[in-house]
C-alpha cells in the first residue's frame with residue numbers, strides 16, 4: 001500500500017469531532033515511525049478511563065490517522081498504561097473493526113503488560129476474531145528465571161538476605177546522599193523491607209516501592225498495614241517501563257535488581273528518568289565470583305562459577321559487582337561513589353548468614369532445572385552450598401560474600 005493514502009477526515013481531525021480537550025486526564029499519546037512507514041507505533045501512557053466513548057476521540061483520531069499512513073504493521077503500545085476501563089477497551093475494539101473494513105491489509109499489534117491483567121484476556125479474544133491482530137505481552141518473557149524469583153518461595157531467600165545486608169548497608173547510605181525529608185523510589189523493591197527500614201531510620205517525605213511480584217507486594221503491603229506506617233506505597237509495575245512520572249524523586253534505589261535483567265542499561269535509563277536533576281541513584285550488585293571461602297576453597301570457586309554460568313544462560317548477570325562504577329558512568333551520572341559491602345562470617349551473625357546460604361538451595365535448584373543441568377551438577381552445587389555453610393560455622397573457617405553499592409548524581413543539564 002502506498003504512503004499517499006489519505007485519512008477520510010484529514011490528518012489529526014477526530015472522526016467524532018470531539019475536541020482534544022475532552023481527552024481523558026493523565027493520558028499521553030505519542031506517535032512514532034512517521035507517514036508511509038512499514039511500521040508505526042502509537043503509544044498510550046497513563047490513565048485511560050473515559051466515562052463515554054466520545055472522550056476517546058483524540059485517541060481514535062490518532063489511531064485512524066496512523067492506520068491510514070502505515071503500510072505494514074501498526075503497533076498500539078499500551079504497556080505503560082496504568083489504568084484502562086471497559087469503555088476504552090470497547091472503543092479500541094471498534095477501532096479494530098474499522099481497520100478490518102477500511103484498511104483490511106493492515107496488521108495491528110497490541111503491546112500489553114500484566115499491569116492490567118484483564119485486558120490481556122480481552123485482547124486475546126480480539127486476536128482470535130481478527131487474523132490481522134496480534135498481541136504481545138510485554139513482561140511475560142523477560143527471562144526464564146523471572147517466575148522463580150517472583151514466587152512465594154523466594155520470600156524466604158529475600159527475608160534472610162535483607163536482615164544481614166541492612167546491618168552493613170545502613171551506615172553508608174548517608175555517604176551516598178540519603179537524608180531525611182526526601183522523596184524516594186525503590187525499584188525492584190522485593191518484600192519492601194528496605195523501604196520500611198528507610199522509613200524508620202531516614203524519615204523520607206514519601207517512599208514508593210515498585211516490584212513485579214504480586215506475592216512480594218502482598219507481603220509488603222501487609223507489613224505496612226501491620227505496623228501502621230504512613231507515606232509508604234507499593235506499586236505493581238515493570239522496572240523497564242515504570243509508571244512513575246519524570247524527574248519526580250530525590251533518591252532512586254535499585255538493590256540487587258540490575259543483575260536480574262539481561263539489559264540493565266534499560267533499567268538504569270528508567271531510574272534516571274524518574275530521578276530529578278541533582279537527585280541520586282543508588283544501586284547494589286553482587287559479585288558471585290568474589291564469593292570465596294575456606295577450607296573447601298576449590299569447591300567454593302566451582303560452585304559460584306557454575307551459578308554465574310547458569311545465570312548467563314537464563315539472562316542474568318550475577319557477577320555485576322565490579323561493573324557498578326562503569327554502569328553508573330555509562331548511564332550519564334556524575335559524582336559516582338562506590339563501596340564494597342563485604343559480608344563474611346567474622347563481621348556478621350553467623351546463624352543468619354548460614355540461613356542465607358541455605359536459602360540459596362531453592363534458587364540454585366530452579367536454575368539447574370531451567371538451564372537443563374544434569375543431576376550431578378545440582379548435587380555438586382548442593383555440596384558447594386553445604387561447604388559454604390560449614391565454612392561459616394566451623395572454627396577457623398571463613399566465607400565472604402561481596403556486594404558492591406554505588407551511587408551517582410543525575411546532572412542538571414540534560
Ligand SMILES: C[S@@+](CC[C@H](N)C(=O)[O-])C[C@H]1O[C@@H](n2cnc3c(N)ncnc32)[C@H](O)[C@@H]1O
Nearest residue numbers: 150158188189190211212213237238239255256
Ligand atoms: C534479587 S531480588 C531483589 C529484591 C530487593 N531489592 C532486595 O534487595 O531484597 C530482584 C527483584 O526484582 C523484581 N523484579 C524482577 N523483574 C522485575 C521487573 N520487570 N520489574 C520490577 N521488578 C522486577 C523481583 O520480583 C525481585 O523482587
